[in-house]
Amino acid sequence: MSFGMQRRTALKTLAAAAVAAQAPAFAADYPDKQIRMLWPFATGGLGANLARVLAEGLSQRLGQTVYVDARPGGGGVVGFQALKAAVPDGYTIMLGTNSTSTLLPSMMKGLPFDPIKDFEHVAMVYTSGNVIVVKADSPIKDFADLRAQARANPGKLTYGSAGNGSTYHLMPALFDQLNGSKMVHVPYKGGSPAYMGLLGGETSVVFGDLSALPHVQAGKMRALGVLSRKRVAAAPDIPTTAELGMPDLVMESFYGLFAPKGTPREILARLNKETAATLAEPIVQAQLKTLSTQAAPDTSSKYFVDQITKETARWRPVIEAGGIVAE
Incomplete structure (x- = not known):
């Protein structure tokens, strides 16, 4: 090996050693x-x-x-x-x-x-859990009623979502597949607008996150169930979809x-x-x-x-x- 090659090899070795030595110090100072x-x-x-x-x-x-x-x-x-x-x-x-x-x-x-x-x-x-809600004065009284009405009226019930492909969209899509029904998707630009659309009577139901609970507690919405394996601590009185006969309808x-x-x-x-x-x-x-x-x-x-x-x-x-x- 020539002197030049030896020198380049030595420099590379020193550089590698310097990097290795600096890495732990860098992490320690983080x-x-x-x-x-x-x-x-x-x-x-x-x-x-x-x-x-x-x-x-x-x-x-x-x-x-x-x-x-x-x-x-x-x-x-x-x-x-x-x-x-x-x-x-x-x-x-x-x-x-x-x-x-x-x-x-x-x-x-x-x-x-x-x-x-x-x-x-x-x-x-x-x-975080998710919840199914309808407007307080909705003719849909409970989860069993939602299942029955969705099956009996294909293409009539509507659900609001936070946008195409959102969790608000996926949950009712799974519900329809499990229930043998076909509701109509109405996408909004976010979860809050979807809830406002429900309160305004633009849709029949929303499968959304727990930011709906203040509306439920204020008497503006009715909760039909939570899509969790266990009841959620924030709303222990709302039954799970498993308790309501649809254990595969879960989105946490x-x-x-x-x-x-x-x-x-x-x-x-x-x-x-x-x-x-x-x-x-x-x-x-x-x-x-x-x-x-x-x-x-x-x-x-x-x-x-x-x-x-x-x-x-x-x-x-x-x-x-x-x-x-x-x-």
């Missing part, structure tokens, strides 16, 4: 500046509030500001693309939802990312913390640890109760990935049978 938490939907609503709760908790525990950066568009696609393009240094993370990570892969051809392969799965963070929304692929293991472990500690704080638990949401039963990365994989497989045949495509 974080030393503010952290951006992407939220892949618009500001306002349940999910954005949950992002703020987590950001505030992590700010306290990490000693650096964690701020929420809303990147709406494409049913969450814009936010996921922004995360995929971010530097994997722990200073850009994202609170994502099951609607994008488990439903879009079956609804959108050419999805520009893989929810499993293209990201690090830091922690499962929250779970979940939220998880993602990071760019290649983020150092030490940083991922720190974020996971501090997320779990944040969720255990009494003040955070009180905030979640107000938002009708629970901390995830397991905050591990493995549980998060398992849920994405399982729910993607469960909803794919429902999406295909209904011919549902994302907007």
Whole structure:
């Protein structure tokens, strides 16, 4: 080997050693500046509030500001693309939802990312139930009545959704498949407009999230059931769809913390640890109760990935049978 080659080899070895030596120090110093938490939907609503709760908790525990950066568009696609393009240094993370990570892969051809392969799965963070509601003066009195009227009047009952391909769309689509009925889909630009449409008499029913509960408690809506395996703590008097004779009609929304692929293991472990500690704080638990949401039963990365994989497989045949495509 010539002297020049020996010198180049030695320099490469030294450079590699320097990088290896710097990596643990870098992770040990994390974080030393503010952290951006992407939220892949618009500001306002349940999910954005949950992002703020987590950001505030992590700010306290990490000693650096964690701020929420809303990147709406494409049913969450814009936010996921922004995360995929971010530097994997722990200073850009994202609170994502099951609607994008488990439903879009079956609804959108050419999805520009893989929810499993293209990201690090830091922690499962929250779970939240869903509820079936009608207007308080609706002739539909209970869940059995909804089933009977939907079967007897194909194409007559209407359901409002938060948009084509949203969870508000998938839940009644599954109901129709299980019930042998055919209701008419009326998409709105978000969950709140869908509820306003129901209150205005524009639709017959909404299968939506628990932000409907204040309307139920105010006597403006009637809850027919929750789409959960267990009754939800925020509304323990509302029966589950399993109790009502349709155990396969379940949709439990979940939220998880993602990071760019290649983020150092030490940083991922720190974020996971501090997320779990944040969720255990009494003040955070009180905030979640107000938002009708629970901390995830397991905050591990493995549980998060398992849920994405399982729910993607469960909803794919429902999406295909209904011919549902994302907007």
